[in-house]
Amino acid sequence: MGGRRHCCKNCIVSESPYDILFEPVKIGPVTAPNRFYAVPHATGHGWHQPNGAIALRAMKAEGGWGTVAVQITEISADTDMANHPMERIWDDSDIPRHVAQVEAIKRHGSLAAIELGHGGMRARNITSGLPVIGPSSFPVLRPEVPVQAMAMNHNDISAFRKAHKAAALRAVKAGYDILYVYAAHDISILSHFLSLNTNKRTDDYGGSFANRIRLLMEVIEDTLEVANGRCAVALRFSVAEPGKTNGLTSDGEGRDVVEALAELPDLWDVNISGWAKDSATARFTEEGFQLGYTDFVKSVTTKPVVGVGRFTSPDTMVSLIKQGRLDLIGAARPSIADPFLPNKIKSGELDSIRECIGCNICVSMDSYGLPVRCTQNPTISEEWRRDWHPEAPAIISSARQSTRHHLIVGAGPAGLECALTLLKAGQQVTIAEADPLAGGRVTKESALPGLSSWARVRDYRLHQINQHANASLYLNSEMNADDIAAFECDAVVLATGATWRADGVGSSQFEPLTFGSTKVYSVDDILNGAIPASGSTIVVYDDDHFYMASAIAERLAKHGCSVSYVTPLPSIATWTDNTLEQNAIQERLHGLGVALIPNTRLHDMVKFTNVLTGADVALAIDELVFVGARTPNDKLEAKVLSINAKLPLHKAGDCHVPGIIQAAVLSGHSVARSLLAGENVLGSQRREQISF
Numbered sequence: 284m285g286g287r288r289h290c291c292k293n294c295i296v297s298e299s300p301y302d303i304l305f306e307p308v309k310i311g312p313v314t315a316p317n318r319f320y321a322v323p324h325a326t327g328h329g330w331h332q333p334n335g336a337i338a339l340r341a342m343k344a345e346g347g348w349g350t351v352a353v354q355i356t357e358i359s360a361d362t363d364m365a366n367h368p369m370e371r372i373w374d375d376s377d378i379p380r381h382v383a384q385v386e387a388i389k390r391h392g393s394l395a396a397i398e399l400g401h402g403g404m405r406a407r408n409i410t411s412g413l414p415v416i417g418p419s420s421f422p423v424l425r426p427e428v429p430v431q432a433m434a435m436n437h438n439d440i441s442a443f444r445k446a447h448k449a450a451a452l453r454a455v456k457a458g459y460d461i462l463y464v465y466a467a468h469d470i471s472i473l474s475h476f477l478s479l480n481t482n483k484r485t486d487d488y489g490g491s492f493a494n495r496i497r498l499l500m501e502v503i504e505d506t507l508e509v510a511n512g513r514c515a516v517a518l519r520f521s522v523a524e525p526g527k528t529n530g531l532t533s534d535g536e537g538r539d540v541v542e543a544l545a546e547l548p549d550l551w552d553v554n555i556s557g558w559a560k561d562s563a564t565a566r567f568t569e570e571g572f573q574l575g576y577t578d579f580v581k582s583v584t585t586k587p588v589v590g591v592g593r594f595t596s597p598d599t600m601v602s603l604i605k606q607g608r609l610d611l612i613g614a615a616r617p618s619i620a621d622p623f624l625p626n627k628i629k630s631g632e633l634d635s636i637r638e639c640i641g642c643n644i645c646v647s648m649d650s651y652g653l654p655v656r657c658t659q660n661p662t663i664s665e666e667w668r669r670d671w672h673p674e675a676p677a678i679i680s681s682a683r684q685s686t687r688h689h690l691i692v693g694a695g696p697a698g699l700e701c702a703l704t705l706l707k708a709g710q711q712v713t714i715a716e717a718d719p720l721a722g723g724r725v726t727k728e729s730a731l732p733g734l735s736s737w738a739r740v741r742d743y744r745l746h747q748i749n750q751h752a753n754a755s756l757y758l759n760s761e762m763n764a765d766d767i768a769a770f771e772c773d774a775v776v777l778a779t780g781a782t783w784r785a786d787g788v789g790s791s792q793f794e795p796l797t798f799g800s801t802k803v804y805s806v807d808d809i810l811n812g813a814i815p816a817s818g819s820t821i822v823v824y825d826d827d828h829f830y831m832a833s834a835i836a837e838r839l840a841k842h843g844c845s846v847s848y849v850t851p852l853p854s855i856a857t858w859t860d861n862t863l864e865q866n867a868i869q870e871r872l873h874g875l876g877v878a879l880i881p882n883t884r885l886h887d888m889v890k891f892t893n894v895l896t897g898a899d900v901a902l903a904i905d906e907l908v909f910v911g912a913r914t915p916n917d918k919l920e921a922k923v924l925s926i927n928a929k930l931p932l933h934k935a936g937d938c939h940v941p942g943i944i945q946a947a948v949l950s951g952h953s954v955a956r957s958l959l960a961g962e963n964v965l966g967s968q969r970r971e972q973i974s975f
């Protein structure tokens with residue numbers, strides 16, 4: 284697929300419905316080789332871990348993304364965003380790192396783009412010690428930082444424009460094909476000048492729309508001047524800010540900006556703001572969810588337009604191009620989950636696409652300031668550190684070249700990933716699964732409201748495993764210790780998962796509780812289909828703090844139960860702040876009539892107290908759903924070893940260490956690589972060297 288055939292001398296007949304995605308697109312003075320555009324996104328590596336960042340982006344170029352963009356790159360020391368690991372191009376000493384990055388991307392025939400940025404009132408400047416700057420003197424747009432921005436005078440504005448031009452020139456010298464002007468996500472000084480909320484100036488940069496847009500227009504013109512036909516200039520702009528007071532809208536000032544600047548940049552890269560709206564999870568948004576805001580842009584400009592929306596379906600991509608809604612298919616998360624998505628479409632291997640599940644574990648790493656991780660792609664961020672490739676077979680040590688037979692017990696995310704990694708390396712694998720369906724927790728959790736895409740973790744792996752003649756998968760096949768010890772194989776991997784506790788033990792309570800006669804459901808009970816009677820009064824107690832309790836509360840409320848969500852922590856579904864879902868979860872539960880009760884601890888006999896005051900909290904309750912810790916299903920290990928102490932036996936995923944799905948996939952992958960390499964692969968890694 285992807286090729287062309289001639290029906291006569293003058294006419295070419297497309298062989299593939301996806302050929303349109305592989306057409307070149309002219310962007311100002313440069314030409315993208317196809318319509319696949321890896322938009323800027325945080326990698327967590329940043330300027331201080333350049334090898335990892337470069338290898339991650341080069342992998343996308345290798346996988347067929349025609350344009351690969353570098354994340355926000357601080358133009359100067361007064362936009363110091365540390366401890367968020369951004370890229371930097373503060374002065375000429377940064378250029379060699381960017382030269383290496385550009386070369387690595389271009390080596391595969393892709394265009395290299397750089398998102399030059401100044402965070403304005405979202406910078407912190409804690410390490411640079413410089414004043415945070417903005418249009419007006421207000422507290423910075425980060426409540427966690429007790430800092431106020433300095434209102435810029437005309438000299439400051441000139442200095443900023445000069446700094447942006449100097450950074451643009453350095454980017455040209457480094458060889459970038461596309462220079463970005465960044466005015467998106469409310470993480471840009473240009474957005475802050477544009478916004479009625481942050482710009483209270485009374486001079487020629489404040490007040491009227493013409494004044495508030497002035498700096499943005501000047502900076503685009505400055506950048507075009509520096510580019511001088513050598514490279515293209517893109518504008519990244521959030522056309523709408525849903526839910527924000529005085530926010531931009533697609534039929535208000537968001538549209539006015541596009542109309543005012545329509546033909547100025549060479550490329551429009553459009554999205555919505557803030558980041559939680561732009562990178563919304565699959566629980567709350569469908570593929571293409573941004574189009575309703577962004578697709579007017581094509582009707583306003585003749586310049587090419589790139590947009591995002593967690594696109595993973597090739598058919599959707601084709602129809603967007605054909606309908607004239609976008610020119611380039613933008614992707615951050617889909618390019619993390621599958622850096623080879625374009626090449627797989629080109630070669631017709633659509634079933635091999637590892638579709639993003641929209642879980643935002645990648646996003647959560649930005650909160651930690653750490654290299655990105657992905658539920659679907661365990662090799663992300665390991666391209667340089669451990670030489671991992673998302674498609675190529677794992678390295679087999681010379682001592683292990685012969686085909687070995689592995690037994691994997693459990694076909695959840697860990698077992699399936701372990702099996703697939705071994706099969707790709709030519710090994711023989713038998714998988715035994717107790718349930719009638721493969722997939723373990725993702726099969727069950729995908730039935731919870733909004734989580735259907737979780738099943739992609741299973742479907743991608745199962746499909747791949749089924750392509751291998753060396754694979755045998757047995758469902759309805761629970762193995763006991765005798766079965767395992769008697770099985771003829773070279774190694775056994777236990778991937779038997781974990782069991783949710785229902786005894787009160789969770790992240791804030793390590794001693795079991797007694798609940799008297801109150802009916803208590805575990806998470807497994809609910810996932811296995813138990814459901815309280817409609818109309819009953821249920822407390823869902825969350826001492827886990829990720830998505831599970833809120834998803835169960837949602838399901839029970841929709842079933843007709845009267846639900847209270849109770850947690851000992853001060854906030855709801857606390858960890859989902861890292862996946863940008865916390866507000867959306869609260870809104871949804873609130874909309875369903877779920878009572879949200881933080882700071883409230885569960886005790887023996889289903890009593891509750893306020894964490895802050897110690898006072899009793901009276902809650903109506905018929906039945907309790909307890910969401911807390913999990914117990915690893917690892918008892919088979921000791922039993923098997925008591926029968927055959929020499930059997931090479933390993934544990935992967937939740938049965939080793941209960942954790943999130945991403946951790947189970949990474950664990951399964953790592954165990955497989957360790958088996959192939961004959962050593963613990965997570966024990967060795969390259970480390971970035973900072974030279975003095």
Ligand code: ADP
Pocket residue numbers: 692693694695696697698715716717718721722723724725760761762763778779780781916935936937938944947
């Ligand atoms: P992980 O996230 O670590 O992959 P899961 O709980 O999703 O863990 O999957 C574990 C799988 O192992 C489940 O599908 C479960 O049915 C299966 N399993 C557990 N014990 C056995 C066993 N003794 N024999 C076969 N399969 C088992």
Ligand code: SF4
Pocket residue numbers: 615616617619620638639640641642643644645646656657658659660
């Ligand atoms: Fe998609 Fe989840 Fe991977 Fe992020 S972590 S790219 S949302 S699958």
